[in-house]
Amino acid sequence: MTTTAFTLTPGSVHVRWGGNVRSVPALAVDGGNGRVYGAPARDAPDPIDVTALVDAAAVGTETELALLLSGLVGHAATVVGAPGADRAFAVHPTWWNERRRDLFVTAVRQVAADAIPVPIAVAARCAAGTAAHERCVVLEFAARGVTAVRVGSAGLDGSAVERVARDPDLSMYSSDAAARLASLLMSVSDGPGPDAVLVTGGPGEPSGVELLALVDDLVGAGQQVVPVAASEMLVALTGSGAVGPVPAPVISSAATSVPDEQTLPWLREVRARPDPSRAGHARRNAMFVAGVVIPALLAGAVFLWAFSGAGREDAESASRSEAGAAETVPVGDADPQDPDRAPSKQFGLGRVRLELPGDWRIRDPETAHSGRVELVPAGGADRRIVVAYRVLADGIDEQDVASELAVRAGERAPVIRDLDADTTFADRKVVSYLEVPDEYSVVRWSVMAFPGLQVSVGCQYLEGEWRRIRSECEQAVHTLRIG
Numbered sequence: 001m002t003t004t005a006f007t008l009t010p011g012s013v014h015v016r017w018g019g020n021v022r023s024v025p026a027l028a029v030d031g032g033n034g035r036v037y038g039a040p041a042r043d044a045p046d047p048i049d050v051t052a053l054v055d056a057a058a059v060g061t062e063t064e065l066a067l068l069l070s071g072l073v074g075h076a077a078t079v080v081g082a083p084g085a086d087r088a089f090a091v092h093p094t095w096w097n098e099r100r101r102d103l104f105v106t107a108v109r110q111v112a113a114d115a116i117p118v119p120i121a122v123a124a125r126c127a128a129g130t131a132a133h134e135r136c137v138v139l140e141f142a143a144r145g146v147t148a149v150r151v152g153s154a155g156l157d158g159s160a161v162e163r164v165a166r167d168p169d170l171s172m173y174s175s176d177a178a179a180r181l182a183s184l185l186m187s188v189s190d191g192p193g194p195d196a197v198l199v200t201g202g203p204g205e206p207s208g209v210e211l212l213a214l215v216d217d218l219v220g221a222g223q224q225v226v227p228v229a230a231s232e233m234l235v236a237l238t239g240s241g242a243v244g245p246v247p248a249p250v251i252s253s254a255a256t257s258v259p260d261e262q263t264l265p266w267l268r269e270v271r272a273r274p275d276p277s278r279a280g281h282a283r284r285n286a287m288f289v290a291g292v293v294i295p296a297l298l299a300g301a302v303f304l305w306a307f308s309g310a311g312r313e314d315a316e317s318a319s320r321s322e323a324g325a326a327e328t329v330p331v332g333d334a335d336p337q338d339p340d341r342a343p344s345k346q347f348g349l350g351r352v353r354l355e356l357p358g359d360w361r362i363r364d365p366e367t368a369h370s371g372r373v374e375l376v377p378a379g380g381a382d383r384r385i386v387v388a389y390r391v392l393a394d395g396i397d398e399q400d401v402a403s404e405l406a407v408r409a410g411e412r413a414p415v416i417r418d419l420d421a422d423t424t425f426a427d428r429k430v431v432s433y434l435e436v437p438d439e440y441s442v443v444r445w446s447v448m449a450f451p452g453l454q455v456s457v458g459c460q461y462l463e464g465e466w467r468r469i470r471s472e473c474e475q476a477v478h479t480l481r482i483g
Contacts, residue, residue, distance in 0.1 A: 004082050005089035005237045006073060006108055007123070007230040008051055009201060010143040013072055016234035017082035021438075023230070024076040026050045028068055035068075037075035052143055054100055055093070062103065069107035077111040088112035089237045091230075094119040094140060095147045095166050121149035122160045123233035124198045128226055134195040137188055138228075139181075139215070141201030146170045148184040150194075163188040172211065178218045185219070196224045204228045206440045207462045209382050344475070349373045349387055352455055355479040356385070356472055375476075383469045385476050386443075386458040398449035402431045405447060409433055426478035442466070446477050453482060 027041040108115040121138035132153040145168035165187040203212040350369040363374040402421035409416040419433035435443040459473035
């Protein structure tokens with residue numbers, strides 16, 4: 001039996017088919033010959049936010065909303081390449097009434113033989129893998145307001161929802177946010193507080209790291225706060241693949257949580273929020289990263305090593321000839337324009353050297369001369385810079401490198417896109433392209449060709465957060481030197 005799943009969150013619809021998970025903007029716009037949905041509608045004037053429209057649905061608008069939802073779900077299924085399924089889970093906001101749920105379920109039935117409605121709170125607990133005896137409250141963050149849901153260990157049909165409270169005007173930035181959040185949690189709890197507070201919506205996604213930290217502070221010290229992303233819910237409901245049995249309708253085991261080996265390693269530190277007083281939760285919390293995607297590390301490695309007259313052995317041999325540990329040398333003083341920025345230092349990475357702010361480090365010092373190194377800032381595991389180099393065969397020049405990269409980019413579209421074979425970045429002539437290894441992050445690659453050596457600098461950041469790494473990325477490319 002083939003199984004797929006759709007999750008509606010503020011501004012987006014997430015869909016999973018096989019090993020693919022995609023987040024599609026929940027936008028629609030009239031395109032003259034019919035409506036246009038998803039990303040193409042983003043640049044049009046006054047696009048309709050479909051999820052917001054359903055949230056605010058008024059009686060008598062069912063026909064219009066049904067058309068919008070059906071079009072959006074159909075578009076999302078096309079984006080992920082789903083040809084149709086025997087069964088689909090329709091994961092919806094827990095606070096929705098029966099009328100809203102039915103509209104969504106009807107839309108999902110347009111692309112699947114059967115559709116099963118599942119409240120977000122139930123799917124979140126299923127993804128979190130909490131034990132049956134643990135008391136759990138789910139906080140669902142919407143475009144407006146927050147919903148608190150007490151979730152028990154019961155079926156996926158919604159019977160696990162025990163109590164719901166909603167504050168439609170709650171903002172995490174208001175002066176009374178802590179008191180209102182405490183009131184929400186208290187209103188759905190009996191006696192002692194929950195063992196775990198599961199957070200969905202913006203703060204539950206990898207891109208919501210800063211907001212999650214704010215929620216953690218507002219909930220209170222000592223309380224276990226666990227982020228759950230939409231893609232984790234999809235994995236928990238559909239299992240390791242799109243083809244297979246439907247998961248048992250009981251939330252009593254961690255077996256359906258996202259496997260640690262399938263997470264994005266560079267984001268694992270961001271989502272890990274261990275509580276020293278709850279060692280049992282610390283291990284599980286470190287696993288909560290959106291993750292049925294090709295790891296960026298593997299994707300970049302395949303692309304960078306895909307072609308060469310010389311083999312991998314040549315580069316590794318050259319790397320091994322560089323003896324000693326990674327060299328880091330202080331360079332200059334603090335930036336007078338930004339006194340809080342650490343002074344720069346130089347990194348010796350095998351056959352190449354470059355500079356970055358002094359608070360950056362090599363993630364794994366043992367890889368310093370391996371030909372591929374990850375650099376991360378202190379307290380900023382939500383971004384990284386990857387530096388990779390390889391030996392070029394005799395006679396290979398920058399035009400050959402650009403040509404081969406263009407061929408590989410065509411083979412790996414749309415993961416690789418926007419390749420520019422003749423451009424400049426940070427005052428260096430580079431071949432540039434974007435890699436989209438997962439639904440959360442982007443890698444901006446700058447590839448440089450030197451006599452006998454190709455060097456690639458990949459700056460990875462969360463979607464929409466280029467400004468947070470641009471300066472360091474430019475510094476790395478501008479200061480890169482051979483030898």
